[in-house]
Amino acid sequence: MTAPQETETPYCVYRPELNSFPGVALPVFPRSSGYVCRKEKEMEDVPPGVKNFVQLFWGVSGEGEIEVNGERCLLRAEDVVYRLPMQPHRLRTRSPKWKYRWIAFDGPGAETFLHSYGYPETPFHAGPCPHEYFINFKAMMLQRTPYCWRMMFAEICRILAAAGGTNSEPTVENRIVLQVIAICKDRYYDPDLNVNALAAELSVGRSTLLGIFKKKMNLTLSAYLSQVRLQAALSLLKNTLMPLRNIADECGFRDVNYFCRFIRNNTGRRPSELR
Amino acid sequence: MTAPQETETPYCVYRPELNSFPGVALPVFPRSSGYVCRKEKEMEDVPPGVKNFVQLFWGVSGEGEIEVNGERCLLRAEDVVYRLPMQPHRLRTRSPKWKYRWIAFDGPGAETFLHSYGYPETPFHAGPCPHEYFINFKAMMLQRTPYCWRMMFAEICRILAAAGGTNSEPTVENRIVLQVIAICKDRYYDPDLNVNALAAELSVGRSTLLGIFKKKMNLTLSAYLSQVRLQAALSLLKNTLMPLRNIADECGFRDVNYFCRFIRNNTGRRPSELR
Structure with a gap:
């Protein structure tokens, strides 16, 4: 696992054609990913019915508020939370800075695929963010060979695996x-x-x-x-x-x-x- | 990618309770994996209806015959082929030695999950076997923490990703x-x-x-x-x-x-x- 890179520049990478899937058969389709550094009180408010994809957030440092099923929840460092297709996207920074990574995937099976991991609907403690998997995903989204598409899906699975806890913290x-x-x-x-x-x-x-x-x-x-x-x-x-x-x-x-x-x-x- | 290890001992690792799934929610369930070194003319003949899981074979060296939909096909080094649940398992070595790796997964979604990659039904050229992913899978099957189960699934996805070709061969x-x-x-x-x-x-x-x-x-x-x-x-x-x-x-x-x-x-x- 790579250490958090304090000097890393925030980024977002997108599948260029957001409204269509790549020409590579896959269980779900990698869509986008980002590393976000928000300022104090900064917010985002996207109403329901707009974001047609699964999005998973992984807290890196600081904390922010995120709306889940109409309730405001806190996402702290090392916490994970997800948003299902068509759910709203409402965030507000709750510390001087708030850093998190996110990853998104879509396709007809996206919601079922996420649910198959059985994770809680509200933010849960997951452990340190697996930066390496997000960074691999980003590099592959900038190339997009058929192999890259398939490996991006595998990186999503590694991120979801780590979200359940790795038992590697020295407790x-x-x-x-x-x-x-x-x-x-x-x-x-x-x-x-x-x-x-x-x-x-x-x-x-x-x-x-x-x-x-x-x-x-x-x-x-x-x-x-x-x-x-x-x-x-x-x-x-x-x-x-x-x-x-x-x-x-x-x-x-x-x-x-x-x-x-x-x-x-x-x-x-x-x-x-x-x- | 690790180099093929000529000195590596053949092995098979199994999920201990083959007839039930682990107590960890997952899209499909990791079941077993092996590294096989067969002698000349050695064969295996399991009739249809016995093996209730998806099995993927990756040729390492030598070659063997494998029955696919009633037809005999050759599996050469760097080729991949899969067997669907309940299909027969009929193999016969066709060279002085035949080495291959295999991996198996099951659960209600196993067949659909495999089909979602759209790979051909007969053996196809995939490139060098990604030994590292198989070796990781083996180590995790011997531990079986909840994290191991999830990462075994992610390793299956990396193996399936590599099966489609990595574009890394220096052509x-x-x-x-x-x-x-x-x-x-x-x-x-x-x-x-x-x-x-x-x-x-x-x-x-x-x-x-x-x-x-x-x-x-x-x-x-x-x-x-x-x-x-x-x-x-x-x-x-x-x-x-x-x-x-x-x-x-x-x-x-x-x-x-x-x-x-x-x-x-x-x-x-x-x-x-x-x-």
Whole structure:
């Protein structure tokens, strides 16, 4: 991730033909992007029905007000908010300076595509703005080869991915989750690796650990550890001729019968049917 | 783009719960990926109705046969082909070794999503395999944080983008197209910049230049040059208070009236309405 570039000049880049789509087939069409630096009290007021595209805003510094479904919300640094096609575009700076980046896309599938990420309708904390993806998008919009159009779409997807949070901020919770993931990856073959062992090793209370993991991963820790073992087992079943007993052993199962039940419960098939 | 890694071990990574989707909202769901090195005459024959996901294959070296709609096709190095959900999976190696990478995704929108790229149904030349994107995908499938799921989807989009060709192979045609793009970007303000001037400057026949550009860009050269001027004009109209006469001048238009007609014809609005 590139650092915010304080010296970077604000810009806006547009698809030249705003009212028609490029001659390249895509799920949604990249439309425009900008890096904005607004002055104190500066405002913009575009009524509903004018802006026929999805627009996503990512706060860089300062803060501003943005209307969402008729309510005024604050967009702070590291927050993200979006505007759906035909919604109004009403902004007002609420600090001496307000810097944000935005990106827009359109096409018949634009709104559905955005909704498929399930993000909240009001501004939410996303983390540091992924400047690099916006800068790549800008450079490609100035070239517009068929490859550029497709990669602009991929950059939109990287921006949307980062908007959900990257777990890369150096918080205690992120550090714990990343340690758990690393330990599970390295030592899943050990049948003694379980929630209690992880809590002891990381010197974290069992219930604290379970709570943090569930919150960050949207999945329980024991389900995650099972998944790591299942993933390893699937890989060995499908790609080797190793006996089941050895695969069970390699994946942290002491009992081969329990291993076979585990595979059947999780895949709907017997281990032999997966080979 | 990373170079093909001759020493890289073949692998397959799977979403642990193949029959259910991860608890993260996404347009389509990353499912699995692999790097395969097959021996001479090795084959695989999975009948229709078994593999319920989209799978994309990217030839790395050697060649193999792959059944597409009942016909046997060859997949060579740098070729791409895909398989739709429920289609059979029939492969046979046709050289001493056959190396390829593959990636799979599923979910209710998977087939529509793939079709939205408009790629041919039979194997097509795509260029060198973007190993980096596959390797990123693999690393993220072994972690599976919510961010990883979203970035795996973005990597699928980067792989699909590259499958359409990157124009980065050092052919004469690619060099010419990239030179034209660079000249247009640097000198669109010059009203004397046109198809004839570009052909003379690049020492290429006018009709050869037009043919190459159209083939690679899916757009005529004069339309492209107009787009570059329109893009620059939109940026100045929307972001500055510069008089129209100066904007026309900055964008390579000698006549301000012609400039205003050009804007109206291309955006459906007068320049003053765009400010």
